[in-house]
Amino acid sequence: MTDDRKTTVPVWTLATTDVQVPGLTAGDSMTAERLAELRGVLAVLADQPIVTLEVHPLPATIERGRGIPLDAASPLAQHLSQFITQSARSSLTVARATGSGECLYRMVVPAKVASQLGQGILRPMVAKGGAGGAIFGDLVNSTGKIASKVTFMPVGGAAAAGTVGGAGATAGVAAAGGTALAVAAPLVLMAVAVGVSAHADQKRQQAIEHITKLLEQLQEEKLDDEHSELDGCRDAIDKATAILLDQGTLGVSLGIDSAVHAINTALGKADRRLARWQSALDGLPEGKAVELGTLTKSFPGVDDHGGAFRAHLELASLAVALKRRVVVLQAVDHAQRDAGNPFENFTRALKRDQQRLDELESGIAGVLVRLSALELARPNGLRPVFTTGEVERLLSAAHRIHQLGDGVTVNSRTTDVAIEIARAKDGSVVVFPALPA
Structure with a gap:
């Protein structure tokens, strides 16, 4: 005051x-x-x-x-x-x-x-x-x-x-x-429906900002196509949100089915990438330092601000944010069909459909925490002395990798x-x- x-x-x-x-x-x-x-x-x-x-x-x-x-x-x-x-x-x-x-x-x-x-x-x-x-x-x-x-x-x-x-x-x-x-x-x-939807859209906006910067540096056409396809889902989701919040019903002409298909495809890619990341981490020698070259084979660009690994993380975040908005729409639609217990139907639908998203986000968070805890080893080579540039690159890479765990929450208390x-x-x-x- x-x-x-x-x-x-x-x-x-x-x-x-x-x-x-x-x-x-x-x-x-x-x-x-x-x-x-x-x-x-x-x-x-x-x-x-x-x-x-x-x-x-x-x-x-x-x-x-x-x-x-x-x-x-x-x-x-x-x-x-x-x-x-x-x-x-x-x-x-x-x-x-x-x-x-x-x-x-x-x-x-x-x-x-x-x-x-x-x-x-x-x-x-x-x-x-x-x-x-x-x-x-x-x-x-x-x-x-x-x-x-x-x-x-x-x-x-x-x-x-x-x-x-x-x-x-x-x-x-x-x-x-x-x-x-x-x-x-x-x-x-x-x-609750609008607040949760707004929260998910805020996460979408943040992911879009990060992806745009990353792809400008990477110039990866395939990743750019993934980004464009996901970002193209927003219009259908916005229209569907407006219609449901005005007590309307969803129709095929909105394109929501196509949007859901694109989002589910992106989530499938995120699941497969997560499985590869977890497998790569499981294959590293426990308790031993890891060479940067070994790490970048499975996590390309992990030592850089604009690497492909970070772009994959943001694409997964975008897909999850869009899917959460869709889940809210489906839950509201489901609740409005039952005049007896709208809120109970709403919470049941949300809980059932978003469990996979929670597991995906928790899995990615676990990967980031494990990566941030790794110790980088000196590069193998015949030379006993390394150049100043090589030392600086190793220190910079170690710093960026350790930062991956900053702000990451695994199984946070509600x-x-x-x-x-x-x-x-x-x-x-x-x-x-x-x-x-």
Whole structure:
């Protein structure tokens, strides 16, 4: 915060179906720490997913290009508007916080639910210009945690009429054991779907940037063709995303089938390359230094910033990011076909289809960690003394190979996940990539 006044942040507990939980909120204000404890208790005690929804002042500067925009007529925007309007009628705190029409909504999904969505799909990423990927500006401190001057005020459940995403689930209030929970499965489904999709697209954009630079140096036509074919899938995926989020149905004319085929072909190549890398590492003498020449036979360009090995890594990352967006589309489509339990269908579909992607990413991460731990041996030769250039190349190669393990996460522990939604005065929204809460 930039002044000495406390900001009161309304916070709701939202359920995806009727649940039985003890009365944990007494209507008193709470700190960020107490709110985090509340989320943990709810996640443990509730049989069905319970998320929290906060409303913050909209920061003056927000990088909207990172998110997925939805107009005011979209189901997610409409459902959010209805929910807030009805909440404001019964809560002065909500009315004050949302009166300007421009707010930043933050939905936090508990780690237990996030684990059902998968490890890789919500792996921590740092956004440009933000602490830990946060976009709260002055609302967070240098560590990315919400500033102590922000006070959270629990809000009772609010009936949000209507349906979202064609799921056919009407939101309402479930009073269970003294705690009023707003049953808002469609709102939660759509927010998670768009946030996860935006997260996957952010990873796609990063992979594209890296691949473009690498291929400009390599001038490898075959790899360039792989890149072009994958990048060409984006248009069909974007259109399919827009149609599904507007409650439409996917048709053959979109070209999504061709896109899925291209992505699956790229994933098959990534699987085969991973198997070769793992086999090459298994064949190295254990505990002994490895000559650089031996290493580059199996990992061409591993000692350079623009080698083919690094291009293969980025192509695999691009294929995974695109496939994750497709998986979200398939999960939303599947959930919308069953009016009874949209969110449960959604999580089941995600968990089933993205297991292969988690395994691929974990396998690649394992290869990078093993490579980074290797010790390079001096080149074999008859000369007892090596030139300055040869020594510098060996030291530079060792440094670059050891850097391969930087930032690599293998089997990371799933944390709570935050999905941030910026709402404009006209009711339109921008949903930002999901990130660790």
